Amino acid sequence: MAYLKPPWFTARVFNRLAMSFGIGGCRTLTVTTRSTKREQRIPVVVPEIDGVAYLVSTRGESEWVRNVRADPNVTLDDRRYVATELPTADRAPVIAAYRPLAGKVVEAYWRQLPDDADHPVFALTPAP
Template sequence: MAYLKPPWFVRAVFNRIAMATGLGHSETLTVTTRVSKQPQQIPVVVPEVDGVKYLVSTRGESEWVRNIRADPRVTLGKSSYLAAEVPVDRRAPIIAAYRPLAGKVVEGYFRDLPDDADHPVFALTPAR
């Protein structure tokens, strides 16, 4: 699966600002890393479709995607969820809801990775 690595500025500066301020409707996603078991935090935009919250990876097979596949327990803000990957044939309406929320900044990623299969999507169920 494809992956578009974020530039240094996004990793080192923009992501921190987005998480601290909620810039662009972003929320902070916390996952557990596969090897070190340490928390990884990334800003995400979370579309809601038919009452279900989703995570969409605009850059493809990212580290946070691999981490969720290894441990589906995630935190979004202060709420805990279990993440379940959505099959490719069910991703289109979720991605369609995501794109206007995320804004023009993500359009280049969808141009470079036009196939829904290149954008992992996870449904979030509140953890009990």
């Protein structure tokens, strides 16, 4: 699976500002890293369909995606969830809901990675 690495400015500056100020409706996803077991924080836009929240990876198989696959227990803002990856065949409606929410910024990612299989999607279920 492909991965589009973010530029330095995005990874080190913009993402922190986005999480602090909720830029573009962004929320903070916290996952546990595979190797160090430390927290990784990522700004995400979360579409909801029929009361279910979803995570969409615009950049493909990113580190946070790999981390969620290894440990599906995540926190979105201050609520705990269990993330379940959707099969490729079920991703289209979620991606269609996601793209207008995220705005024009993500369109370049879909031009570079046009197949839904390149964009992992996870459904979030509230943790017990």
